[in-house]
Amino acid sequence: MRKQIIAGNWKMHTTIDEAIILASEIMEKIKPDTEQQILFFPPFPYLPEIAKLTTTKSGFDTGAQNCSSEHSGAYTGEVAAFMIRSTGAGWVIIGHSERRQLMNETHDVLKKKTEQALSENLRVVFCCGESLAQRNENLQNRMIANQLYDSIFHLSPDMMKNIVIAYEPVWAIGTGQTASPQQAQDMHQFIRNEIAKQFNEYLASEIPIIYGGSVKSSNASSLFSQPDIDGALVGGASLFVDEFVSIIHAR
Numbered sequence: 001m002r003k004q005i006i007a008g009n010w011k012m013h014t015t016i017d018e019a020i021i022l023a024s025e026i027m028e029k030i031k032p033d034t035e036q037q038i039l040f041f042p043p044f045p046y047l048p049e050i051a052k053l054t055t056t057k058s059g060f061d062t063g064a065q066n067c068s069s070e071h072s073g074a075y076t077g078e079v080a081a082f083m084i085r086s087t088g089a090g091w092v093i094i095g096h097s098e099r100r101q102l103m104n105e106t107h108d109v110l111k112k113k114t115e116q117a118l119s120e121n122l123r124v125v126f127c128c129g130e131s132l133a134q135r136n137e138n139l140q141n142r143m144i145a146n147q148l149y150d151s152i153f154h155l156s157p158d159m160m161k162n163i164v165i166a167y168e169p170v171w172a173i174g175t176g177q178t179a180s181p182q183q184a185q186d187m188h189q190f191i192r193n194e195i196a197k198q199f200n201e202y203l204a205s206e207i208p209i210i211y212g213g214s215v216k217s218s219n220a221s222s223l224f225s226q227p228d229i230d231g232a233l234v235g236g237a238s239l240f241v242d243e244f245v246s247i248i249h250a251r
């Protein structure tokens with residue numbers, strides 16, 4: 001049985017005091033629910049504080065928005081997976097489209113990042129998504145398959161159990177334009193079928209696939225009612241307590 005996952009990606013927003021208030025107020029308003037996992041992805045410097053907070057209530061955890069593809073060494077400004085683990089955080093986002101586009105992260109770099117994260121017992125939210133031009137050319141399935149096969153489908157089935165896949169069409173991120181529930185469902189089903197093809201049906205039925213791209217309280221329940229949508233990766237709306245709480249309650 002797949003748990004629903006609602007993740008807030010705070011990107012490069014908030015001061016540390018604002019981050020603590022945001023996490024605390026959300027946590028106060030949510031009753032523990034064994035069927036749901038809520039994740040906060042604050043900026044790196046706030047990980048220890050937010051991770052400390054999320055250990056105080058079951059159903060909550062904290063993760064980083066990125067990690068290095070290298071284990072350690074002379075990589076000024078980089079943050080290694082073991083460092084993230086040492087803050088108490090349990091998760092990391094890998095392959096967000098902003099990093100693919102703005103930092104030129106390739107499939108191979110993302111493969112190395114995923115391996116680093118898993119070797120430190122971090123769970124990974126692995127993002128994939130097509131651009132508007134690719135969707136207009138009906139290339140979305142091929143693009144998503146390439147992203148999955150080139151960066152994570154070499155893993156063992158045991159390693160794959162620590163992956164959550166986030167389908168985030170690039171044209172829907174931060175634009176206010178959400179994929180329709182049917183468009184999202186079609187892609188989630190395609191991804192699940194690809195997992196079954198590469199691994200097995202059981203793994204395909206166990207791996208959570210969450211949707212990201214302008215999720216708000218007004219569209220969350222229609223997305224969550226789709227059989228292959230197991231939650232959401234939320235950017236903008238995760239910075240507002242009542243909005244994020246409504247998304248959590250939208251199941």
Ligand code: PEP
Nearest residue numbers: 173174212213214235236
């Ligand atoms: C994201 O950053 O992963 C995201 C989905 O952002 P937004 O919800 O703002 O579209």
